[in-house]
Amino acid sequence: MKNLMKVLAIIIMMNVGSGLMGNKAHAQEGDVSFQVFYDGMSPYGNWVEYPGSGYVWVPNVDAGFSPYGTNGHWVMTDYGWTWVSDYPWGWAPFHYGRWDYDNSYGWVWAPDNVWGPAWVSWRNNDGYYGWSPMRPGVSVEGSFGGGYNGYEDRWTFVNRRDFDREDVSNHYENRSNNRTIIQNTTIINNTYVDNSRHNTYVSGPKREDVQRSTGRPVQSVKVRDDNKPGQKVSNGELAIYRPQVQRTTVKDSKPAPRAVVAAKDVKPIGKREYVNQQKPAAQNTVPEKKPEPVQQTPNKARNEVQKTNTPAPITPQVKKDMPVQQTPNNTKNEVQKTNTPVTPQVKRVEPVQQTPVKDKVVEQKKEVPAPVQQQKAIPVKQTTRQEYIDKARQGNRPTQPANRIAPTRPNPPKQNNTPPPVQQPVRDNTPQPLPKK
Numbered sequence: 001m002k003n004l005m006k007v008l009a010i011i012i013m014m015n016v017g018s019g020l021m022g023n024k025a026h027a028q029e030g031d032v033s034f035q036v037f038y039d040g041m042s043p044y045g046n047w048v049e050y051p052g053s054g055y056v057w058v059p060n061v062d063a064g065f066s067p068y069g070t071n072g073h074w075v076m077t078d079y080g081w082t083w084v085s086d087y088p089w090g091w092a093p094f095h096y097g098r099w100d101y102d103n104s105y106g107w108v109w110a111p112d113n114v115w116g117p118a119w120v121s122w123r124n125n126d127g128y129y130g131w132s133p134m135r136p137g138v139s140v141e142g143s144f145g146g147g148y149n150g151y152e153d154r155w156t157f158v159n160r161r162d163f164d165r166e167d168v169s170n171h172y173e174n175r176s177n178n179r180t181i182i183q184n185t186t187i188i189n190n191t192y193v194d195n196s197r198h199n200t201y202v203s204g205p206k207r208e209d210v211q212r213s214t215g216r217p218v219q220s221v222k223v224r225d226d227n228k229p230g231q232k233v234s235n236g237e238l239a240i241y242r243p244q245v246q247r248t249t250v251k252d253s254k255p256a257p258r259a260v261v262a263a264k265d266v267k268p269i270g271k272r273e274y275v276n277q278q279k280p281a282a283q284n285t286v287p288e289k290k291p292e293p294v295q296q297t298p299n300k301a302r303n304e305v306q307k308t309n310t311p312a313p314i315t316p317q318v319k320k321d322m323p324v325q326q327t328p329n330n331t332k333n334e335v336q337k338t339n340t341p342v343t344p345q346v347k348r349v350e351p352v353q354q355t356p357v358k359d360k361v362v363e364q365k366k367e368v369p370a371p372v373q374q375q376k377a378i379p380v381k382q383t384t385r386q387e388y389i390d391k392a393r394q395g396n397r398p399t400q401p402a403n404r405i406a407p408t409r410p411n412p413p414k415q416n417n418t419p420p421p422v423q424q425p426v427r428d429n430t431p432q433p434l435p436k437k
Contacts, residue, residue, distance in 0.1 A: 045259035080203025082117035099133035106269035113245040160213035178269035
Protein backbone atom coordinates (compact mmCIF):
# COMPACT_ATOMS: atom_id res chain seq x y z
CA MET A 1 0.00 0.00 0.00
CA LYS A 2 2.79 2.36 0.90
CA ASN A 3 4.53 1.54 -2.38
CA LEU A 4 1.36 2.36 -4.30
CA MET A 5 1.11 5.71 -2.56
CA LYS A 6 4.70 6.50 -3.48
CA VAL A 7 4.09 5.68 -7.14
CA LEU A 8 1.01 7.94 -7.26
CA ALA A 9 2.97 10.76 -5.63
CA ILE A 10 5.74 10.47 -8.19
CA ILE A 11 3.23 10.55 -11.09
CA ILE A 12 1.55 13.65 -9.72
CA MET A 13 4.86 15.44 -9.31
CA MET A 14 5.87 14.59 -12.87
CA ASN A 15 2.60 15.98 -14.27
CA VAL A 16 2.98 19.20 -12.31
CA GLY A 17 6.58 19.62 -13.49
CA SER A 18 5.69 19.04 -17.13
CA GLY A 19 2.89 21.61 -16.87
CA LEU A 20 5.26 24.21 -15.45
CA MET A 21 7.79 23.54 -18.18
CA GLY A 22 5.09 23.85 -20.87
CA ASN A 23 3.94 27.19 -19.46
CA LYS A 24 7.52 28.42 -19.39
CA ALA A 25 8.07 27.42 -23.03
CA HIS A 26 4.84 29.12 -24.06
CA ALA A 27 5.92 32.25 -22.26
CA GLN A 28 9.22 32.24 -24.19
CA GLU A 29 7.42 31.92 -27.51
CA GLY A 30 5.24 34.91 -26.67
CA ASP A 31 8.06 37.01 -25.25
CA VAL A 32 7.78 39.46 -28.19
CA SER A 33 5.80 42.69 -28.11
CA PHE A 34 4.82 45.38 -30.58
CA GLN A 35 8.31 46.73 -30.12
CA VAL A 36 9.48 44.22 -32.76
CA PHE A 37 7.32 46.09 -35.27
CA TYR A 38 8.30 49.56 -34.11
CA ASP A 39 12.00 48.79 -34.36
CA GLY A 40 11.89 46.58 -37.45
CA MET A 41 9.85 48.96 -39.65
CA SER A 42 11.60 52.22 -38.73
CA PRO A 43 14.38 51.95 -41.38
CA TYR A 44 11.79 51.62 -44.13
CA GLY A 45 9.24 54.29 -43.23
CA ASN A 46 7.89 56.66 -40.58
CA TRP A 47 5.72 56.06 -37.54
CA VAL A 48 2.90 58.55 -37.12
CA GLU A 49 0.36 58.89 -34.33
CA TYR A 50 -2.90 58.41 -36.21
CA PRO A 51 -6.29 59.41 -34.79
CA GLY A 52 -8.33 56.36 -33.77
CA SER A 53 -5.60 53.81 -34.61
CA GLY A 54 -2.65 54.75 -32.41
CA TYR A 55 0.69 54.45 -34.13
CA VAL A 56 0.58 53.66 -37.85
CA TRP A 57 3.47 53.04 -40.20
CA VAL A 58 3.84 55.04 -43.44
CA PRO A 59 6.19 53.16 -45.81
CA ASN A 60 8.70 54.93 -48.04
CA VAL A 61 7.38 53.61 -51.34
CA ASP A 62 6.61 55.04 -54.74
CA ALA A 63 3.23 56.38 -55.81
CA GLY A 64 2.23 53.11 -57.51
CA PHE A 65 2.50 51.01 -54.35
CA SER A 66 -0.42 48.75 -53.45
CA PRO A 67 -0.43 46.27 -50.52
CA TYR A 68 -0.75 42.66 -51.67
CA GLY A 69 -0.16 43.87 -55.21
CA THR A 70 3.34 45.35 -55.56
CA ASN A 71 6.56 43.30 -55.49
CA GLY A 72 5.13 39.94 -54.52
CA HIS A 73 3.06 36.91 -55.57
CA TRP A 74 0.75 34.21 -54.19
CA VAL A 75 1.78 30.70 -53.12
CA MET A 76 -0.39 27.87 -51.83
CA THR A 77 0.32 26.69 -48.25
CA ASP A 78 -1.53 24.63 -45.67
CA TYR A 79 -3.16 27.87 -44.48
CA GLY A 80 -4.45 28.83 -47.93
CA TRP A 81 -3.10 31.36 -50.42
CA THR A 82 -0.18 33.15 -48.75
CA TRP A 83 1.35 36.41 -49.96
CA VAL A 84 5.14 36.25 -50.46
CA SER A 85 6.57 39.76 -50.58
CA ASP A 86 9.82 40.86 -52.18
CA TYR A 87 10.23 43.71 -49.67
CA PRO A 88 12.67 43.05 -46.80
CA TRP A 89 9.98 44.24 -44.38
CA GLY A 90 7.20 42.16 -45.97
CA TRP A 91 7.16 39.54 -43.20
CA ALA A 92 5.25 41.93 -40.89
CA PRO A 93 2.77 44.27 -42.68
CA PHE A 94 1.38 41.53 -44.98
CA HIS A 95 0.87 38.92 -42.22
CA TYR A 96 0.07 41.00 -39.14
CA GLY A 97 -2.36 43.90 -38.80
CA ARG A 98 -4.43 45.76 -41.42
CA TRP A 99 -3.93 48.31 -44.20
CA ASP A 100 -5.87 51.53 -44.77
CA TYR A 101 -5.64 54.38 -47.27
CA ASP A 102 -5.23 58.05 -46.35
CA ASN A 103 -5.56 60.83 -48.90
CA SER A 104 -2.49 62.60 -47.46
CA TYR A 105 -0.17 59.71 -46.64
CA GLY A 106 -1.36 57.07 -49.07
CA TRP A 107 -1.34 53.52 -47.70
CA VAL A 108 -0.69 53.16 -43.94
CA TRP A 109 -0.34 50.02 -41.82
CA ALA A 110 -1.79 49.48 -38.35
CA PRO A 111 -0.02 46.58 -36.56
CA ASP A 112 -1.76 43.68 -34.81
CA ASN A 113 -0.51 40.60 -32.98
CA VAL A 114 -2.25 37.82 -34.97
CA TRP A 115 -0.32 36.16 -37.81
CA GLY A 116 -2.11 35.10 -40.98
CA PRO A 117 -1.32 34.07 -44.58
CA ALA A 118 -2.85 37.34 -45.86
CA TRP A 119 -5.47 39.66 -44.38
CA VAL A 120 -7.54 40.27 -47.50
CA SER A 121 -11.06 39.77 -48.77
CA TRP A 122 -11.56 37.63 -51.90
CA ARG A 123 -13.92 37.74 -54.92
CA ASN A 124 -14.21 35.72 -58.14
CA ASN A 125 -16.25 34.84 -61.22
CA ASP A 126 -15.62 32.74 -64.31
CA GLY A 127 -12.97 35.14 -65.58
CA TYR A 128 -11.27 36.87 -62.63
CA TYR A 129 -9.87 36.50 -59.14
CA GLY A 130 -9.73 39.60 -56.97
CA TRP A 131 -8.61 40.65 -53.49
CA SER A 132 -8.61 43.76 -51.30
CA PRO A 133 -6.81 44.55 -48.01
CA MET A 134 -8.94 44.42 -44.87
CA ARG A 135 -9.28 47.73 -43.07
CA PRO A 136 -8.32 48.08 -39.38
CA GLY A 137 -10.97 46.60 -37.10
CA VAL A 138 -12.49 44.33 -39.78
CA SER A 139 -12.69 40.65 -38.81
CA VAL A 140 -12.73 37.62 -41.07
CA GLU A 141 -16.47 37.18 -40.64
CA GLY A 142 -16.99 40.90 -41.30
CA SER A 143 -15.11 40.70 -44.60
CA PHE A 144 -17.70 38.23 -45.90
CA GLY A 145 -20.42 40.88 -45.72
CA GLY A 146 -19.33 42.60 -48.92
CA GLY A 147 -18.72 45.95 -47.24
CA TYR A 148 -15.75 46.63 -49.52
CA ASN A 149 -17.86 47.23 -52.60
CA GLY A 150 -17.75 50.94 -51.76
CA TYR A 151 -13.93 50.90 -52.06
CA GLU A 152 -13.78 49.60 -55.58
CA ASP A 153 -10.46 51.35 -56.32
CA ARG A 154 -8.73 49.25 -53.64
CA TRP A 155 -9.42 45.94 -55.35
CA THR A 156 -6.90 44.12 -57.50
CA PHE A 157 -8.20 41.80 -60.23
CA VAL A 158 -6.34 39.39 -62.48
CA ASN A 159 -7.39 36.88 -65.08
CA ARG A 160 -7.80 33.47 -63.49
CA ARG A 161 -5.27 31.85 -65.82
CA ASP A 162 -2.53 34.22 -64.53
CA PHE A 163 -3.32 34.08 -60.83
CA ASP A 164 -0.51 31.72 -59.74
CA ARG A 165 2.28 33.41 -61.73
CA GLU A 166 5.30 34.84 -59.95
CA ASP A 167 5.01 37.91 -62.18
CA VAL A 168 1.31 38.29 -61.45
CA SER A 169 1.76 42.06 -61.09
CA ASN A 170 2.34 42.27 -64.85
CA HIS A 171 -1.14 40.88 -65.55
CA TYR A 172 -3.41 43.01 -63.34
CA GLU A 173 -6.58 44.44 -64.84
CA ASN A 174 -6.96 48.19 -65.08
CA ARG A 175 -8.69 49.54 -61.97
CA SER A 176 -11.01 51.59 -64.15
CA ASN A 177 -12.85 48.31 -64.82
CA ASN A 178 -13.24 47.42 -61.13
CA ARG A 179 -16.83 48.59 -60.80
CA THR A 180 -18.02 46.40 -63.66
CA ILE A 181 -16.01 43.40 -62.43
CA ILE A 182 -17.21 43.77 -58.82
CA GLN A 183 -20.82 43.83 -59.94
CA ASN A 184 -20.29 40.52 -61.72
CA THR A 185 -18.30 38.68 -59.01
CA THR A 186 -19.13 36.98 -55.71
CA ILE A 187 -17.28 36.78 -52.38
CA ILE A 188 -15.07 33.78 -51.64
CA ASN A 189 -15.72 32.73 -48.02
CA ASN A 190 -13.30 29.79 -47.74
CA THR A 191 -11.47 29.68 -44.39
CA TYR A 192 -8.79 27.68 -42.59
CA VAL A 193 -8.80 27.04 -38.83
CA ASP A 194 -5.35 27.00 -37.18
CA ASN A 195 -5.79 24.86 -34.08
CA SER A 196 -2.21 25.44 -32.90
CA ARG A 197 -2.75 29.21 -32.70
CA HIS A 198 -6.51 29.14 -32.31
CA ASN A 199 -7.07 31.45 -35.24
CA THR A 200 -9.19 31.40 -38.38
CA TYR A 201 -7.85 32.67 -41.70
CA VAL A 202 -9.37 33.50 -45.08
CA SER A 203 -7.83 30.90 -47.40
CA GLY A 204 -8.99 32.25 -50.78
CA PRO A 205 -9.78 30.23 -53.94
CA LYS A 206 -9.74 26.47 -53.81
CA ARG A 207 -6.74 24.64 -55.18
CA GLU A 208 -8.91 22.62 -57.60
CA ASP A 209 -10.48 25.75 -59.06
CA VAL A 210 -7.11 27.41 -59.65
CA GLN A 211 -5.70 24.28 -61.31
CA ARG A 212 -8.70 24.08 -63.59
CA SER A 213 -8.43 27.77 -64.51
CA THR A 214 -4.67 27.86 -65.13
CA GLY A 215 -4.27 24.38 -66.59
CA ARG A 216 -1.25 23.87 -64.33
CA PRO A 217 -0.83 21.80 -61.14
CA VAL A 218 -0.66 23.86 -57.95
CA GLN A 219 2.11 22.72 -55.63
CA SER A 220 1.62 23.36 -51.93
CA VAL A 221 4.49 25.07 -50.09
CA LYS A 222 5.27 24.13 -46.52
CA VAL A 223 5.60 26.98 -44.01
CA ARG A 224 8.70 26.81 -41.82
CA ASP A 225 9.36 29.18 -38.92
CA ASP A 226 12.51 31.27 -39.19
CA ASN A 227 14.32 32.83 -36.25
CA LYS A 228 15.08 36.16 -37.88
CA PRO A 229 12.92 38.73 -39.70
CA GLY A 230 12.36 37.96 -43.36
CA GLN A 231 10.74 35.47 -45.71
CA LYS A 232 11.99 33.33 -48.56
CA VAL A 233 10.68 30.47 -50.71
CA SER A 234 13.24 27.74 -51.37
CA ASN A 235 13.07 23.99 -52.03
CA GLY A 236 9.32 23.85 -51.59
CA GLU A 237 9.38 25.67 -48.24
CA LEU A 238 8.42 29.17 -47.13
CA ALA A 239 10.81 30.19 -44.38
CA ILE A 240 9.20 33.13 -42.60
CA TYR A 241 9.60 34.94 -39.31
CA ARG A 242 6.23 34.76 -37.49
CA PRO A 243 6.62 35.05 -33.73
CA GLN A 244 3.63 35.02 -31.38
CA VAL A 245 3.44 38.70 -30.61
CA GLN A 246 2.04 40.09 -27.36
CA ARG A 247 0.75 43.62 -27.18
CA THR A 248 2.78 44.21 -24.02
CA THR A 249 5.31 42.19 -22.05
CA VAL A 250 7.12 42.56 -18.76
CA LYS A 251 10.25 43.49 -20.67
CA ASP A 252 8.50 46.08 -22.84
CA SER A 253 5.69 47.33 -20.63
CA LYS A 254 5.01 50.30 -22.90
CA PRO A 255 6.06 49.52 -26.47
CA ALA A 256 6.38 52.63 -28.62
CA PRO A 257 8.32 53.82 -31.67
CA ARG A 258 11.67 55.34 -30.83
CA ALA A 259 10.98 58.15 -33.31
CA VAL A 260 7.54 59.52 -34.11
CA VAL A 261 7.13 61.93 -37.02
CA ALA A 262 4.55 64.69 -36.86
CA ALA A 263 1.77 64.35 -39.39
CA LYS A 264 2.66 67.65 -41.02
CA ASP A 265 6.25 66.51 -41.56
CA VAL A 266 5.34 63.38 -43.55
CA LYS A 267 6.10 63.94 -47.22
CA PRO A 268 3.39 63.16 -49.76
CA ILE A 269 3.50 59.78 -51.41
CA GLY A 270 5.89 59.72 -54.33
CA LYS A 271 8.21 62.32 -52.78
CA ARG A 272 9.64 60.20 -49.97
CA GLU A 273 12.99 58.49 -49.93
CA TYR A 274 12.73 55.20 -51.77
CA VAL A 275 15.54 53.06 -50.36
CA ASN A 276 15.98 49.40 -49.41
CA GLN A 277 12.63 48.46 -50.87
CA GLN A 278 13.72 45.20 -52.43
CA LYS A 279 14.77 42.02 -50.73
CA PRO A 280 18.54 41.43 -50.77
CA ALA A 281 17.91 38.14 -52.57
CA ALA A 282 15.96 39.89 -55.30
CA GLN A 283 18.78 42.39 -55.74
CA ASN A 284 21.37 39.63 -55.96
CA THR A 285 19.48 37.82 -58.69
CA VAL A 286 19.49 40.86 -60.97
CA PRO A 287 23.27 40.90 -61.59
CA GLU A 288 23.16 37.16 -62.28
CA LYS A 289 20.73 37.72 -65.15
CA LYS A 290 22.62 40.65 -66.63
CA PRO A 291 26.12 39.23 -67.14
CA GLU A 292 25.29 37.98 -70.65
CA PRO A 293 24.29 41.36 -72.11
CA VAL A 294 27.04 43.06 -70.13
CA GLN A 295 29.63 40.69 -71.57
CA GLN A 296 28.28 41.15 -75.07
CA THR A 297 28.37 44.91 -74.83
CA PRO A 298 32.17 45.19 -74.49
CA ASN A 299 32.61 42.62 -77.27
CA LYS A 300 30.47 44.73 -79.55
CA ALA A 301 32.37 47.77 -78.46
CA ARG A 302 35.65 46.08 -79.26
CA ASN A 303 34.38 45.00 -82.66
CA GLU A 304 33.22 48.52 -83.34
CA VAL A 305 36.57 49.87 -82.23
CA GLN A 306 38.33 47.44 -84.50
CA LYS A 307 36.08 48.40 -87.37
CA THR A 308 36.64 52.05 -86.77
CA ASN A 309 40.35 51.59 -86.29
CA THR A 310 40.79 49.52 -89.45
CA PRO A 311 40.13 52.33 -91.94
CA ALA A 312 41.61 54.92 -89.61
CA PRO A 313 45.07 54.90 -91.23
CA ILE A 314 43.51 55.01 -94.72
CA THR A 315 40.90 57.68 -94.17
CA PRO A 316 43.34 60.41 -93.15
CA GLN A 317 45.47 59.68 -96.24
CA VAL A 318 42.47 60.09 -98.49
CA LYS A 319 41.53 63.29 -96.76
CA LYS A 320 45.08 64.55 -97.04
CA ASP A 321 45.31 63.67 -100.75
CA MET A 322 42.12 65.49 -101.59
CA PRO A 323 43.22 68.87 -100.30
CA VAL A 324 46.70 68.34 -101.82
CA GLN A 325 45.13 68.11 -105.27
CA GLN A 326 42.93 71.10 -104.63
CA THR A 327 45.67 73.24 -103.12
CA PRO A 328 47.71 73.73 -106.34
CA ASN A 329 44.52 74.56 -108.24
CA ASN A 330 43.63 77.11 -105.64
CA THR A 331 47.13 78.54 -105.71
CA LYS A 332 46.98 78.76 -109.49
CA ASN A 333 43.72 80.62 -109.30
CA GLU A 334 45.19 82.90 -106.67
CA VAL A 335 48.27 83.49 -108.83
CA GLN A 336 46.07 84.27 -111.79
CA LYS A 337 44.00 86.62 -109.69
CA THR A 338 47.09 88.37 -108.41
CA ASN A 339 48.51 88.65 -111.96
CA THR A 340 45.26 89.91 -113.37
CA PRO A 341 45.93 93.62 -112.88
CA VAL A 342 49.53 93.29 -114.16
CA THR A 343 49.19 91.49 -117.49
CA PRO A 344 46.47 92.77 -119.81
CA GLN A 345 46.39 89.47 -121.67
CA VAL A 346 45.27 87.74 -118.50
CA LYS A 347 42.24 90.02 -118.37
CA ARG A 348 41.04 88.54 -121.63
CA VAL A 349 41.25 85.11 -120.07
CA GLU A 350 39.26 86.14 -116.93
CA PRO A 351 35.89 84.88 -118.18
CA VAL A 352 37.60 81.59 -119.03
CA GLN A 353 38.80 81.22 -115.44
CA GLN A 354 35.22 80.77 -114.23
CA THR A 355 34.94 77.53 -116.14
CA PRO A 356 36.05 74.26 -114.51
CA VAL A 357 39.65 73.18 -114.66
CA LYS A 358 38.91 70.52 -117.23
CA ASP A 359 37.39 73.12 -119.58
CA LYS A 360 40.46 75.32 -119.19
CA VAL A 361 42.70 72.50 -120.24
CA VAL A 362 40.55 71.84 -123.27
CA GLU A 363 40.57 75.52 -124.28
CA GLN A 364 44.30 75.69 -123.89
CA LYS A 365 44.67 72.69 -126.13
CA LYS A 366 42.42 74.32 -128.71
CA GLU A 367 44.29 77.63 -128.62
CA VAL A 368 47.72 76.10 -129.10
CA PRO A 369 47.27 74.89 -132.70
CA ALA A 370 45.54 78.16 -133.75
CA PRO A 371 48.77 80.09 -134.45
CA VAL A 372 50.22 77.08 -136.25
CA GLN A 373 47.36 77.12 -138.74
CA GLN A 374 47.88 80.86 -139.33
CA GLN A 375 51.63 80.35 -139.91
CA LYS A 376 50.87 77.71 -142.52
CA ALA A 377 48.45 80.07 -144.26
CA ILE A 378 50.93 83.05 -144.30
CA PRO A 379 52.91 82.02 -147.52
CA VAL A 380 51.60 83.76 -150.64
CA LYS A 381 49.77 81.65 -153.04
CA GLN A 382 51.93 81.22 -156.13
CA THR A 383 50.29 81.64 -159.46
CA THR A 384 50.70 78.85 -161.82
CA ARG A 385 52.35 79.30 -165.18
CA GLN A 386 49.10 78.85 -166.94
CA GLU A 387 47.46 81.54 -164.88
CA TYR A 388 50.39 83.89 -165.60
CA ILE A 389 50.10 83.31 -169.32
CA ASP A 390 46.36 83.87 -169.24
CA LYS A 391 46.79 87.15 -167.40
CA ALA A 392 49.64 88.25 -169.71
CA ARG A 393 47.49 87.70 -172.72
CA GLN A 394 44.83 89.89 -171.23
CA GLY A 395 47.41 92.64 -170.70
CA ASN A 396 47.29 92.50 -166.95
CA ARG A 397 50.54 92.36 -165.15
CA PRO A 398 50.35 90.20 -162.04
CA THR A 399 51.54 91.85 -158.91
CA GLN A 400 52.84 90.39 -155.75
CA PRO A 401 49.75 89.81 -153.66
CA ALA A 402 49.67 91.23 -150.15
CA ASN A 403 49.81 89.09 -147.15
CA ARG A 404 46.44 87.65 -146.70
CA ILE A 405 45.03 84.89 -144.70
CA ALA A 406 44.36 81.80 -146.70
CA PRO A 407 40.80 80.66 -146.80
CA THR A 408 40.03 78.42 -143.96
CA ARG A 409 39.68 75.09 -145.59
CA PRO A 410 40.91 71.89 -144.11
CA ASN A 411 44.24 70.63 -145.35
CA PRO A 412 44.49 71.93 -148.98
CA PRO A 413 46.08 69.44 -151.32
CA LYS A 414 49.76 69.90 -151.85
CA GLN A 415 50.80 70.83 -155.38
CA ASN A 416 53.75 69.09 -156.75
CA ASN A 417 56.10 70.38 -159.51
CA THR A 418 55.70 73.98 -158.39
CA PRO A 419 57.53 76.05 -161.15
CA PRO A 420 60.13 78.57 -160.13
CA PRO A 421 59.18 82.20 -160.13
CA VAL A 422 58.72 83.58 -163.69
CA GLN A 423 60.45 86.77 -164.81
CA GLN A 424 58.39 89.79 -165.70
CA PRO A 425 57.31 89.89 -169.38
CA VAL A 426 58.16 92.64 -171.87
CA ARG A 427 55.81 95.55 -172.00
CA ASP A 428 55.00 94.96 -175.62
CA ASN A 429 52.70 92.25 -174.38
CA THR A 430 54.50 89.69 -176.47
CA PRO A 431 54.32 86.34 -174.76
CA GLN A 432 57.47 84.41 -174.30
CA PRO A 433 57.82 81.05 -175.88
CA LEU A 434 56.81 78.26 -173.62
CA PRO A 435 59.65 76.26 -172.23
CA LYS A 436 60.09 72.80 -173.43
CA LYS A 437 59.20 70.13 -171.09
